[in-house]
Amino acid sequence: MKITILNGEPDSASSFDAYVHEVATRMATSGHDVETIELRDLDIKGCSGCWGCWAKTPGECVKRDDTEQTCRAIVDSDLVVLASPMTMGFTSALLKRMADQMIPLVHPYGQIEGGEMHHRPRYEHYSLMGLLLGAGPDTDAEDIEITQKMWSRTARNLKTRLAFTSVSDRPAKEVAHEFATVA
Amino acid sequence: MSSLLLLNGSPRGTRSNSMKMLSRVGEGWVRGGGAEPEVLHLALERDRARAAEAFGAADTVVLGMPLYADSMPGLVMGFIETLAPFVGRGENPRLGFLVQSGFPEALHSRPLERYLAKFATRLGCEYAGTVVRPGGEVLQVMPDRANKKLWESLRSVGASLVVGAFDPVVLSRIAGKERLSPTMVRVMSLAEKAPVTEFYWNGLLKKNGAWDKRFDAPYASA
Numbered sequence: 001m002k003i004t005i006l007n008g009e010p011d012s013a014s015s016f017d018a019y020v021h022e023v024a025t026r027m028a029t030s031g032h033d034v035e036t037i038e039l040r041d042l043d044i045k046g047c048s049g050c051w052g053c054w055a056k057t058p059g060e061c062v063k064r065d066d067t068e069q070t071c072r073a074i075v076d077s078d079l080v081v082l083a084s085p086m087t088m089g090f091t092s093a094l095l096k097r098m099a100d101q102m103i104p105l106v107h108p109y110g111q112i113e114g115g116e117m118h119h120r121p122r123y124e125h126y127s128l129m130g131l132l133l134g135a136g137p138d139t140d141a142e143d144i145e146i147t148q149k150m151w152s153r154t155a156r157n158l159k160t161r162l163a164f165t166s167v168s169d170r171p172a173k174e175v176a177h178e179f180a181t182v183a
Numbered sequence: 184m185s186s187l188l189l190l191n192g193s194p195r196g197t198r199s200n201s202m203k204m205l206s207r208v209g210e211g212w213v214r215g216g217g218a219e220p221e222v223l224h225l226a227l228e229r230d231r232a233r234a235a236e237a238f239g240a241a242d243t244v245v246l247g248m249p250l251y252a253d254s255m256p257g258l259v260m261g262f263i264e265t266l267a268p269f270v271g272r273g274e275n276p277r278l279g280f281l282v283q284s285g286f287p288e289a290l291h292s293r294p295l296e297r298y299l300a301k302f303a304t305r306l307g308c309e310y311a312g313t314v315v316r317p318g319g320e321v322l323q324v325m326p327d328r329a330n331k332k333l334w335e336s337l338r339s340v341g342a343s344l345v346v347g348a349f350d351p352v353v354l355s356r357i358a359g360k361e362r363l364s365p366t367m368v369r370v371m372s373l374a375e376k377a378p379v380t381e382f383y384w385n386g387l388l389k390k391n392g393a394w395d396k397r398f399d400a401p402y403a404s405a
Binding site: 046048050056057059060071072087090091092096098099100102107115116117143150151153154 | 193194195199226249251252253254255256257258260261263264266267270286287288290291294295297298301302305362363365368371372381384387388391393396397398399400401402403404
């Protein structure tokens with residue numbers, strides 16, 4: 001199984017960053033093809049709402065930055081794990097800036113799904129998604145629930161689903177096993 | 184007189200739908216007796232650098248944004264991260280929000296609204312409410328005079344802010360349809376297309392000479 005971890009931890013020296021890498025190593029040890037993309041090292045220009053990816057260069061951001069890699073990961077992996085520490089009740093701005101630039105993966109055209117308007121797919125395959133969250137000192141159950149809800153909707157508009165959410169207070173071994181069996 | 188700070192969280196900056204809406208909230212605030220509001224655009228580097236400080240100094244703040252990939256734009260989350268030192272400060276401003284989305288239904292913005300309400304509480308701010316407006320991209324296409332009712336509702340929201348929180352009746356009027364009616368769902372599902380959306384995007388694609396590339400899938404594996 002091909003698993004891509006999009007690591008949205010801005011601080012390479014944090015304990016959560018070490019935890020993310022431990023989860024990655026354990027999944028690789030079980031025989032999965034695991035790649036970790038460190039978002040902090042990428043050139044992410046940020047979506048400016050220009051609609052270029054929908055109406056000028058369909059399927060690609062006009063800014064031609066490193067989000068090409070993260071978009072590719074969504075269509076050529078079986079599972080994409082979004083990893084991020086919780087700050088002010090949500091995932092990092094770094095992770096969100098990357099996710100804003102995933103809209104070239106779908107069409108601007110709409111379609112009805114479950115009685116709601118959503119985007120139409122551009123690809124046949126989209127990877128499953130999972131959330132790996134690093135709880136902060138002020139993180140509570142409601143923060144996790146709200147965060148999960150927003151990312152579930154993001155996943156839905158990316159023509160996939162959020163298959164699991166895991167918080168860093170659990171042993172990496174257990175989490176790695178669970179991630180690898182869910183997809 | 185108490186002060187109002189309008190924070191425009193749209194990555195499009197001054198030419199955004201969020202700003203069009205925020206400026207009407209500001210007009211209503213002045214009409215209700217408030218002082219001329221200060222406006223900062225998070226998309227402009229110079230404004231962004233002063234945004235946290237201005238937030239701390241204002242009596243009331245309204246932070247407006249478009250819905251991006253089902254939550255706040257990364258730009259806005261970056262600003263939120265800079266407010267961490269304000270948690271529990273004790274004299275934070277009253278805080279309201281405005282969220283506009285391109286979807287036809289309000290329900291898409293509700294999880295973000297929930298986050299924003301919790302965020303205000305986390306800061307220890309008095310929460311004034313969130314204006315939710317779907318169908319926002321229409322504002323770029325239609326002339327301003329065609330949206331008179333919306334502007335007036337937004338002014339009325341701004342005026343209510345001078346004396347208290349946003350008026351829930353007006354908020355519900357601005358939000359419009361929470362979800363599509365069963366009839367709309369049937370019609371759109373049968374057509375397998377959303378004709379209005381198609382018309383708009385096809386026009387742009389043709390204008391840009393990108394019509395033949397509209398179904399391109401550059402990341403598909405060979």
